[in-house]
Amino acid sequence: MKDIVGGVTAAKGFKAASCEANIKYKDRTDMAFVYSEIPCVCAGTFTTNVVKAACVQWDQQIVESGDPMQAVVINSGIANACTGKEGFDACIATAKAVEKTLGVDYKSVAVASTGVIGMQLPVDKLVMGVEKMSKTLDGSIEAGTAASKAIMTTDTVNKEIAVSFEIDGKTVTLGGMSKGSGMIHPNMCTMLAFLTTDISIDKSLLQEAVSDVVAETFNMITVDGDTSTNDTLLCMANGEAGNITIRSKGDEYVIFKKALLHVCRFLAKKMAADGEGASKLFEAKVVNAKTLEDARTLSRAIVGSNLSKAAIFGCDANFGRFLCAMGYSGAEFDQNDVELYFQSPNGRIEVFHKGVPLDFDENVALKIMKADEVTVYVDMNEGTEEATAWGCDLTYDYVKINADYRS
Known part of the structure; x- marks a missing residue:
């Protein structure tokens, strides 16, 4: 497997477009379109919030139906959540606009929205956006990058990645883009993620791979403890790579799942690092x-604690905050088995050893915590299992951003 340049247009047969539809933002692109030249096997995961946006409900129907997916239309600025029948009708109108312009079945068109909850989408602008983008769909790397920028809200950077690997002597490509900066918390997060691949794979196996990988990646990030109404991850596989269709969990499945894990982990970490104000x-x-x-x-629990996040912001090696978060997490353990370290590209230091605080050098700890990426490493000494979670520090700017989010 190797990283290559690109995102959602890197795989064979996929095109993308974006445009300024003026849905909420007035000075930037705010709609994106991802399209496969042929129908795709699809998989998806969605928010566990009981309050689900209309677009989530629409996409769940497509994924659960077993029918193919061929396109996704995304808008930023307005979430289309808590909008009743009118919001669901906006999803249908968007999908039917794609059917009219490209001749694909509207039931194979997914939609996704991100932005302010409780506002109705301007359907006329959505339809005009679809008409405009249908004429500019392009398979270039640049078109995919532009699409990744159009789905941003409070994100400060776009997030995209692509990899290639070999299956049955064929070169297979997997690309993706995501957005997410605030209202990020399992399960899943305020996040949209779109993965495209030219692999040929059974739908049930694709869904199983996606669900497993999401548990290790997107469900292991948190920014502020809020689970969104709009979380959507969609993966489309069009089979254009020409490999023999994967129908069992053999070596080919393992190779694909490893690539999927790599792509999703990259995007998840990008979102955690780009948390609002981080x-x-x-x-x-x-x-x-x-x-x-x-x-x-x-x-x-460690990355989700506001006190822990504040300590990371202040470069304060106050290990008690991290132990406290572990203690109320719900997991049972003996604190006398625990070892806790701070580490970063600037070094590593142990500060707590099997129930006893250590006399450590505060200046060394400060240097370690001043890095742009800081890890709290905890050895439980009670078994063999491990996991990693990602978040960001809690800064003054987080409150500023969210205090005037609608303005």
Whole structure:
């Protein structure tokens, strides 16, 4: 497997477009279109929030139907959540606009929205956007990058990646883009993610691979503890690579799943690092836990604690905050088994050893914590399982951004 330049247009047969539809933003692109020249096998995961946006409900129908997916239309600025029948009708109108312009079945068109909750989408602008983008669909790397920028809200950078690998002597490509900066918390996060691949794979296996990988990546990030109404991850596979269709969990499936994990982990970490107002990527790695669920619970608790996040921002090696978060996480453990370290590209230092605080050099700890990426490393000494969670520090700017989000 190797990283290559690109995103959603890197795989064979995929095109993208973007445009300024003036849905909410007035000075930037705010609609994106991802399209496969042929129908795709699809898989998806969605928010666990009981309050689900209209677009989530629409996409769930497509994924669960077993029918193919051929296109996704995304808008930023307005979330189309808490909008009733009118919001669902906007999804249908968008999908039917694609059917009219490109001749694809509207039931194979997914839609996704991100932005302010409780506002109705301007359907006329959505339809005009679809008409405009249908004429500019392009398979270039640049078109994919432009699409990744059009789906941003409070994100400060676009997020995209592509990889290639070999299956049956054929070169297979997997690309993706995502957005997410605030209202990020499992399960899943305020995040949209779109993956495109030219592999040929059975739908049920694709769904299983996606669900497993999401549990290790997108469900292991948190920015602010809020689970969105709009979380959507869609993966489309059009089979254009020409490999023999993967129908069992053999070596080919393992290779694909490894690539999928790499892509999703990259995008998840990019979102965590780009948390609203963030200045650092905050990672928690828990090793030698009794169970995998304990490792995941503990690592998520560490990066999810506001006090821990504030300590990371202040470069304060206050290890008690991280132990406290572990203690209320719900995982059972003996604090007298725990070892806790701070590490970064600037070094590594142990500050707590099997129930006892260590006399450590505060200046060394400060240097370590001043790095742009800081890891809290915890050895539970109780088993063999491990997990990693990602978040960001809590800065003054987080409050500023969210205090005037609608303006």
